[in-house]
Amino acid sequence: MTDSLGVELRGRETAAAIKEEIAGLVRSSGTTPRLAVVVATGDEATLWYVRSIAKAAAGAGVACDIVDLGPAAQAEGIRATLERLSADPGVHGVMLQTPLPEGVSAQELAASIDPAKDVDGANPLSLGRLAAGLPAFAPxxxxxxxxxxxxxxxxxxxxxxxxxxxxxxxxxxxxxxxxxxxxxxxxxxxxxxxxxxxxxxxxxxxxxxxxxxxxxxxxxxxxxxxxxxxxxxxxxxxxxxxxxxxxxxxxxxxxxxxxxxxxxxxxxxxxxxxxxxxxxx
Structure with a gap:
């Protein structure tokens, strides 16, 4: 609890500090981290959000690939894409954006993401490690x-x-x-x-x-x-x-x-x- 009342905890300042830290790490390392975001929807609000991730990434020195499979994508095609990106040494983080086409399970597909690249903590293995107190990316x-x-x-x-x-x-x-x-x-x-x-x-x-x-x-x-x-x-x-x-x-x-x-x-x-x-x- 706090002694004062009505304080707004705005996130932009916290986000800016994190991105500044990231940019410094990227500059000093000479390495460009790469995030791949897999999308399979025509929902404009979701697509706007994904573009905002790419914009924030660019400002922090992180490469961001939007892999748009379209709203007609099937589960097997999405799974194959996640497996390919997980195996690609040039990709460091993999994220599956929801919503997905009707009948496609995000939880089942997330199991195809390498836990070492599962930056949104969606793979059940990541969640299990988190629950056990072991190193893992949290959602x-x-x-x-x-x-x-x-x-x-x-x-x-x-x-x-x-x-x-x-x-x-x-x-x-x-x-x-x-x-x-x-x-x-x-x-x-x-x-x-x-x-x-x-x-x-x-x-x-x-x-x-x-x-x-x-x-x-x-x-x-x-x-x-x-x-x-x-x-x-x-x-x-x-x-x-x-x-x-x-x-x-x-x-x-x-x-x-x-x-x-x-x-x-x-x-x-x-x-x-x-x-x-x-x-x-």
């Missing part, structure tokens, strides 16, 4: 939550942390990351009884469900640090989080905005993971 969004907490000096040792959401992308890996930092962690989900009774005990509350406005003032303890991972589309083409920002900002000690909170840090950490996979850290 970038879960890692971004930790980076924001660290940058803003949030004490995790002994803290009561509640994660709302149990996906393999955020909720479950984040719970392990928090446990590794000695927080006392509770994971909530759609079947949790009296959600507010649980979340209102948290000193650190993370909302990662994908349900706009799920977390209101009654869910938040005064002074709690609230991290909003949700990115829900609005009718006007914008984004809103899982937290009712206006209701919570005056009660929380600190709160991430959407957009501009976790998102920029997630992108920066994909690049840092790629740099690590290239052996520069």
């Amino acid at each position: 970038a969004t879960a890692a971004a939550v930790m980076a924001l907490l660290d940058r803003h000096g949030v004490t995790l040792k002994g803290a009561r942390a509640v994660v709302v959401g149990r996906s393999t992308v955020v909720g479950k890996p984040l719970a392990h990351l928090l446990l590794d930092r000695h927080a006392t962690v509770t994971v909530c989900h759609s079947r949790t009884r009296d959600l507010a009774a649980v979340t209102s005990t948290a000193e650190v509350l993370v909302a990662a469900v994908g349900r706009a406005g799920l977390i209101g003032a009654e869910h938040v303890a005064p002074g709690a640090v609230v991290i909003d991972v949700g990115t829900n589309p609005t009718a006007d083409g914008g984004l809103t989080g899982d937290v009712d920002f206006d209701a919570v900002i005056g009660r929380a000690g600190a709160l991430t905005p959407v957009p501009g909170g976790v998102g920029p840090v997630t992108t920066a950490l994909l690049l840092r993971h790629t740099v690590t996979a290239a052996g520069l850290t």
Whole structure:
């Protein structure tokens, strides 16, 4: 918790610091790390996001190849592409972007990514190693939550942390990351009884469900640090989080905005993971 109220934890400053660090490592090493992002969708919002990764990569000195297989791609073709990129010594990081064509399982295909290049922690082997406390890349969004907490000096040792959401992308890996930092962690989900009774005990509350406005003032303890991972589309083409920002900002000690909170840090950490996979850290 924090002594003050209503502090916005903006992610752009954290992301900029990470990218500056990356650029310095790349310059000093003389090596250009390469990230390959495999895409198989026609969704314009997703394609915009992938282009934003490539733009951020260019600014940090990381090469980024967008491998666009198109929305008609089949599972076998995607798998073959992931295997080829995993075997390519010139590629240091491999990421499979979702959504995928109907009937194609991202979890099954992610098993084709070499764990050493699995910069978004999607391979079940990466997730298992993370759970066991072994070296592995964590999913970038879960890692971004930790980076924001660290940058803003949030004490995790002994803290009561509640994660709302149990996906393999955020909720479950984040719970392990928090446990590794000695927080006392509770994971909530759609079947949790009296959600507010649980979340209102948290000193650190993370909302990662994908349900706009799920977390209101009654869910938040005064002074709690609230991290909003949700990115829900609005009718006007914008984004809103899982937290009712206006209701919570005056009660929380600190709160991430959407957009501009976790998102920029997630992108920066994909690049840092790629740099690590290239052996520069």
